[in-house]
Amino acid sequence: MRFAYLRMILRLRSRLDDARLALVMSIADLYFKPDRNEDEALLNELIERYPEEGEAMKELMPAWKRWGYEEGIELGMEKGVEKGMEKGMTIGMETAAINMLRKSMDPSLISEITGLSAEKVEALRRKMNGM
Structure with missing residues (x-):
């Protein structure tokens, strides 16, 4: 029917x-x-x-449009959460690196522990010293 x-x-x-x-x-x-x-x-x-x-x-089909819209929203939210988690991890590693720099740890060791590049650790050190 x-x-x-x-x-x-x-x-x-x-x-x-x-x-x-x-x-x-x-x-x-x-x-x-x-x-x-x-x-x-x-x-x-x-x-x-x-x-x-x-x-x-x-x-x-309005229902199909609605389902497509809902799937798009859901996918966007998942990607947003994923991106937010990545950003949070990066901020956490940068904070840890700054704390290690304050304890006068070797930048290459900090880079190895945090996974941050040597350039990033150096940039954080310069930023910290500029404070």
Whole structure:
């Protein structure tokens, strides 16, 4: 039933503006209760039988747009957390290196322990002495 409904919507596509079409599709989502697995199977069937219509349907499905948006947000958050952790580790190593420099440890040993480059340790030493 949903398959026939979606094909009908595609035929209406040329007669309705984008806003009305989005409204009709949103109502369809409310009535049919979108399920990601079912929708993917349905889309695959549409693409297999009617390649042009299947791709057009992918653009029309509000639930699919929402899922794509949510996946994008989730991926962005994961990357943000990962970047934040990396930055935190770097700041932590720099802080440790500064503390070691204050204890007059050898810069090459500090570089070896922290994993910071010799140039970075030297830059931290200069910055610390400039304080």
